[in-house]
Amino acid sequence: MYRLTVKGSFSAAHRLPDHPSPCSRLHGHNWEVAVTVIGEELGPDGMLLDFAVLKQILREVLAKLDHQYLNELPPFGKEFPPTAENLARYIYHEVAARLASYSAVTLQEVRVGESPSAWVVYTP
Ligand SMILES: Nc1nc2c(c(=O)[nH]1)N=C([C@H](O)[C@H](O)COP(=O)(O)OP(=O)(O)OP(=O)(O)O)CN2
Numbered sequence: 059m060y061r062l063t064v065k066g067s068f069s070a071a072h073r074l075p076d077h078p079s080p081c082s083r084l085h086g087h088n089w090e091v092a093v094t095v096i097g098e099e100l101g102p103d104g105m106l107l108d109f110a111v112l113k114q115i116l117r118e119v120l121a122k123l124d125h126q127y128l129n130e131l132p133p134f135g136k137e138f139p140p141t142a143e144n145l146a147r148y149i150y151h152e153v154a155a156r157l158a159s160y161s162a163v164t165l166q167e168v169r170v171g172e173s174p175s176a177w178v179v180y181t182p
């Protein structure tokens with residue numbers, strides 16, 4: 059079994075309206091994101107999946123979030139607030155859809171960190 063991870067980041071604004079803290083006010087984070095794929099078989103190039111391919115997919119997905127006000131960016135909103143948990147779940151499904159044609163790999167998890175001391179891992 060091989061497990062391969064690439065990292066990316068995006069900067070955006072959000073608020074958590076129901077959170078009983080300053081998080082209910084508008085503020086921003088530099089979110090750090092790591093996506094991990096797994097697989098058993100290497101291609102003839104000796105790779106599970108070229109890092110460059112996965113980095114490009116992650117860049118595409120994070121570009122939609124970068125420098126946005128997340129509360130007003132679908133699918134986020136009152137019913138799906140832009141917490142680290144919901145961001146990880148959203149990113150997971152966006153990356154998984156783009157990996158559908160790469161049959162040798164399965165997306166295992168997406169990690170989203172709001173800061174170096176706080177992060178979430180989503181695994182469906
Ligand atoms: N489980 C989660 N908890 C919190 C989330 C989240 O997405 N999932 N988000 C927040 C807010 O975004 C808040 O802005 C960040 O809070 P926190 O990490 O506590 O940041 P602080 O800078 O306030 O923390 P200190 O390390 O104490 O300075 C809150 N919780």
Ligand SMILES: [Zn+2]
Pocket residue numbers: 072081085086087
């Ligand atoms: Zn926040």
